[in-house]
Amino acid sequence: MGALSPWHIILIAIVALLLFGPNKLPELGRGFGKMFREFKDATNGNNGNSSDEQLPRKEVNQAEITNSETGQVQK
Template identity: 45%
Template sequence: MFGPIGSTELIIILGIALFIFGAKKLPEIGKGLGKSIREFKSSISGENENEEQAKLKENSKDTKDKPS
């Protein structure tokens, strides 16, 4: 029913966005959207790194507590 967006649909969407927001505002919106996406990706990868670091610390504590 709804497939991936083709080039014709993309041009129509960009034309409507240009008409609504204007030529001066569109680059600012794109810049803000790109910044938001980068921050979101870095926060997700940061959470994964924090979880991995916590596991490593936990494992190192376990090995230090056990006598050899």
């Protein structure tokens, strides 16, 4: 079996349209997209953290940077 031709894709789209109707297809598309995105994240080892979700960063005050050798705060 070879790759899907454009006629196969059109036939699949028509059958899906007849089975699910025009109102349900966008919802199904979003569901499949979410499923594939979660699968990709799981296989890449992202553990559910999406690339657009970032952890909050802690503000660092430059006057309170510690000296790693002495452990004292430089001011």
